[in-house]
Amino acid sequence: MSSSAAARIPAVLDLDGDQRALLAQALPTPDAAPPNVMATLVRHPVLMRRINALGGVFLVHGRLPPRERELAILRVAWRVGSLYEYGQHVVLGQRAGLTEDELAQVCGGKLTGWSAADDELLRFVDQVLTRARVPDELWSALNERFSLEQLLEFTALVGFYAMMAGIIDVAGIPLDEGYVAEWPTAVRS
Numbered sequence: 709m710s711s712s713a714a715a716r717i718p719a720v721l722d723l724d725g726d727q728r729a730l731l732a733q734a735l736p737t738p739d740a741a742p743p744n745v746m747a748t749l750v751r752h753p754v755l756m757r758r759i760n761a762l763g764g765v766f767l768v769h770g771r772l773p774p775r776e777r778e779l780a781i782l783r784v785a786w787r788v789g790s791l792y793e794y795g796q797h798v799v800l801g802q803r804a805g806l807t808e809d810e811l812a813q814v815c816g817g818k819l820t821g822w823s824a825a826d827d828e829l830l831r832f833v834d835q836v837l838t839r840a841r842v843p844d845e846l847w848s849a850l851n852e853r854f855s856l857e858q859l860l861e862f863t864a865l866v867g868f869y870a871m872m873a874g875i876i877d878v879a880g881i882p883l884d885e886g887y888v889a890e891w892p893t894a895v896r897s
Protein backbone atom coordinates (compact mmCIF):
# COMPACT_ATOMS: atom_id res chain seq x y z
CA MET A 709 0.00 0.00 0.00
CA SER A 710 1.10 3.52 -0.61
CA SER A 711 -0.28 6.61 1.00
CA SER A 712 0.97 9.73 2.65
CA ALA A 713 -1.52 9.24 5.49
CA ALA A 714 -2.18 6.16 7.58
CA ALA A 715 -5.43 4.36 6.91
CA ARG A 716 -8.09 4.70 9.60
CA ILE A 717 -8.89 1.05 9.08
CA PRO A 718 -5.69 -0.60 7.87
CA ALA A 719 -5.54 -3.59 5.59
CA VAL A 720 -5.07 -6.95 7.23
CA LEU A 721 -1.44 -7.93 6.84
CA ASP A 722 -1.36 -11.13 8.90
CA LEU A 723 -4.06 -13.14 7.14
CA ASP A 724 -5.60 -16.29 8.50
CA GLY A 725 -6.62 -19.12 6.14
CA ASP A 726 -10.21 -17.92 5.68
CA GLN A 727 -9.09 -14.37 4.94
CA ARG A 728 -6.51 -15.62 2.45
CA ALA A 729 -9.20 -17.68 0.69
CA LEU A 730 -11.54 -14.68 0.54
CA LEU A 731 -8.86 -12.43 -0.91
CA ALA A 732 -8.02 -15.05 -3.52
CA GLN A 733 -11.49 -14.38 -4.98
CA ALA A 734 -10.85 -10.65 -5.42
CA LEU A 735 -9.85 -9.18 -8.77
CA PRO A 736 -6.08 -8.65 -8.32
CA THR A 737 -4.19 -5.40 -8.91
CA PRO A 738 -1.59 -5.18 -11.71
CA ASP A 739 1.10 -6.43 -9.31
CA ALA A 740 -1.10 -9.48 -8.47
CA ALA A 741 -1.88 -8.26 -4.95
CA PRO A 742 -5.43 -8.04 -3.66
CA PRO A 743 -6.83 -4.51 -3.90
CA ASN A 744 -6.38 -2.44 -0.74
CA VAL A 745 -10.14 -2.10 -0.38
CA MET A 746 -10.55 -5.89 -0.22
CA ALA A 747 -7.54 -6.29 2.07
CA THR A 748 -9.36 -3.89 4.40
CA LEU A 749 -12.85 -5.37 4.02
CA VAL A 750 -11.51 -8.81 4.89
CA ARG A 751 -11.56 -7.60 8.53
CA HIS A 752 -15.32 -8.25 8.29
CA PRO A 753 -15.56 -11.51 6.32
CA VAL A 754 -19.36 -11.61 6.16
CA LEU A 755 -19.52 -8.05 4.84
CA MET A 756 -16.72 -8.71 2.36
CA ARG A 757 -18.46 -11.82 1.02
CA ARG A 758 -21.66 -9.87 0.42
CA ILE A 759 -19.87 -6.90 -1.15
CA ASN A 760 -17.82 -9.23 -3.33
CA ALA A 761 -20.98 -11.06 -4.42
CA LEU A 762 -22.80 -7.86 -5.36
CA GLY A 763 -19.73 -6.42 -7.08
CA GLY A 764 -19.47 -9.68 -9.01
CA VAL A 765 -23.00 -9.22 -10.30
CA PHE A 766 -21.89 -6.01 -11.98
CA LEU A 767 -18.42 -7.03 -13.18
CA VAL A 768 -18.93 -10.72 -14.02
CA HIS A 769 -22.59 -11.65 -14.17
CA GLY A 770 -24.20 -8.37 -15.13
CA ARG A 771 -26.46 -7.62 -18.06
CA LEU A 772 -24.90 -4.25 -18.88
CA PRO A 773 -22.65 -3.57 -21.85
CA PRO A 774 -19.09 -3.22 -20.41
CA ARG A 775 -18.44 0.20 -21.98
CA GLU A 776 -21.63 1.70 -20.57
CA ARG A 777 -21.07 0.02 -17.20
CA GLU A 778 -17.58 1.51 -16.92
CA LEU A 779 -18.74 4.91 -18.13
CA ALA A 780 -21.34 4.94 -15.36
CA ILE A 781 -18.84 3.80 -12.70
CA LEU A 782 -16.31 6.43 -13.75
CA ARG A 783 -18.99 9.14 -13.58
CA VAL A 784 -19.91 7.98 -10.07
CA ALA A 785 -16.22 8.10 -9.07
CA TRP A 786 -15.90 11.66 -10.35
CA ARG A 787 -19.16 12.90 -8.84
CA VAL A 788 -18.40 11.50 -5.37
CA GLY A 789 -14.69 12.39 -5.54
CA SER A 790 -13.32 8.86 -5.34
CA LEU A 791 -9.91 8.86 -6.96
CA TYR A 792 -9.53 5.25 -5.79
CA GLU A 793 -12.57 4.11 -7.80
CA TYR A 794 -11.58 6.28 -10.76
CA GLY A 795 -8.06 4.83 -10.84
CA GLN A 796 -9.30 1.26 -10.61
CA HIS A 797 -11.91 1.70 -13.33
CA VAL A 798 -9.78 3.62 -15.82
CA VAL A 799 -8.11 0.28 -16.57
CA LEU A 800 -11.43 -1.51 -16.93
CA GLY A 801 -12.81 1.39 -18.97
CA GLN A 802 -9.91 1.17 -21.41
CA ARG A 803 -10.50 -2.57 -21.80
CA ALA A 804 -14.18 -1.84 -22.45
CA GLY A 805 -13.34 0.58 -25.27
CA LEU A 806 -13.40 4.01 -23.64
CA THR A 807 -10.92 6.42 -25.21
CA GLU A 808 -8.43 8.60 -23.33
CA ASP A 809 -10.57 11.63 -24.15
CA GLU A 810 -13.69 9.94 -22.78
CA LEU A 811 -11.85 8.88 -19.62
CA ALA A 812 -10.91 12.51 -19.01
CA GLN A 813 -14.18 14.01 -20.20
CA VAL A 814 -16.28 11.90 -17.80
CA CYS A 815 -14.66 13.97 -15.06
CA GLY A 816 -16.31 17.27 -15.66
CA GLY A 817 -19.15 19.34 -14.40
CA LYS A 818 -20.76 19.89 -17.77
CA LEU A 819 -21.84 17.12 -20.08
CA THR A 820 -20.78 18.35 -23.50
CA GLY A 821 -19.37 16.56 -26.50
CA TRP A 822 -20.96 13.19 -25.74
CA SER A 823 -23.19 11.24 -28.08
CA ALA A 824 -26.88 11.48 -27.22
CA ALA A 825 -26.77 7.91 -25.85
CA ASP A 826 -23.78 8.58 -23.58
CA ASP A 827 -25.23 11.92 -22.48
CA GLU A 828 -28.44 10.19 -21.39
CA LEU A 829 -26.54 7.59 -19.39
CA LEU A 830 -24.35 10.20 -17.68
CA ARG A 831 -27.35 12.38 -16.84
CA PHE A 832 -29.05 9.31 -15.38
CA VAL A 833 -26.04 8.69 -13.12
CA ASP A 834 -26.09 12.32 -12.01
CA GLN A 835 -29.83 12.16 -11.26
CA VAL A 836 -29.51 8.97 -9.21
CA LEU A 837 -26.59 10.39 -7.22
CA THR A 838 -28.47 13.56 -6.36
CA ARG A 839 -31.51 11.46 -5.44
CA ALA A 840 -33.49 13.57 -7.86
CA ARG A 841 -36.36 12.03 -9.73
CA VAL A 842 -35.24 10.78 -13.11
CA PRO A 843 -37.27 12.80 -15.64
CA ASP A 844 -39.78 10.76 -17.64
CA GLU A 845 -38.22 11.74 -20.96
CA LEU A 846 -34.78 10.56 -19.81
CA TRP A 847 -36.24 7.29 -18.50
CA SER A 848 -38.10 6.73 -21.77
CA ALA A 849 -34.97 7.37 -23.83
CA LEU A 850 -32.95 4.92 -21.74
CA ASN A 851 -35.76 2.38 -21.81
CA GLU A 852 -35.60 2.39 -25.61
CA ARG A 853 -31.99 1.16 -25.40
CA PHE A 854 -31.99 -0.89 -22.22
CA SER A 855 -34.34 -3.46 -20.72
CA LEU A 856 -35.99 -2.86 -17.37
CA GLU A 857 -33.61 -5.45 -15.94
CA GLN A 858 -30.65 -3.42 -17.21
CA LEU A 859 -32.09 -0.15 -15.91
CA LEU A 860 -32.55 -1.69 -12.50
CA GLU A 861 -28.96 -2.89 -12.64
CA PHE A 862 -27.71 0.57 -13.68
CA THR A 863 -29.54 2.08 -10.70
CA ALA A 864 -28.06 -0.46 -8.29
CA LEU A 865 -24.61 0.00 -9.88
CA VAL A 866 -24.65 3.73 -9.14
CA GLY A 867 -25.63 3.11 -5.52
CA PHE A 868 -23.08 0.34 -5.07
CA TYR A 869 -20.13 2.39 -6.30
CA ALA A 870 -21.22 5.43 -4.29
CA MET A 871 -21.35 3.16 -1.21
CA MET A 872 -17.90 1.72 -1.97
CA ALA A 873 -16.48 5.22 -2.38
CA GLY A 874 -17.87 6.10 1.03
CA ILE A 875 -16.26 3.05 2.63
CA ILE A 876 -12.93 3.82 0.95
CA ASP A 877 -13.06 7.46 2.06
CA VAL A 878 -14.12 6.85 5.66
CA ALA A 879 -11.65 4.00 6.14
CA GLY A 880 -8.84 6.03 4.54
CA ILE A 881 -7.94 3.22 2.17
CA PRO A 882 -4.87 4.20 0.14
CA LEU A 883 -4.62 3.93 -3.62
CA ASP A 884 -3.28 0.68 -5.01
CA GLU A 885 0.04 0.63 -6.82
CA GLY A 886 -0.18 0.44 -10.60
CA TYR A 887 -3.40 2.41 -11.09
CA VAL A 888 -4.06 5.99 -12.09
CA ALA A 889 -3.30 8.12 -9.05
CA GLU A 890 -4.59 11.52 -10.17
CA TRP A 891 -7.53 13.12 -11.90
CA PRO A 892 -7.15 14.00 -15.56
CA THR A 893 -5.18 17.22 -16.11
CA ALA A 894 -8.00 18.80 -18.10
CA VAL A 895 -10.38 18.76 -15.12
CA ARG A 896 -8.02 19.77 -12.32
CA SER A 897 -8.59 23.29 -11.12
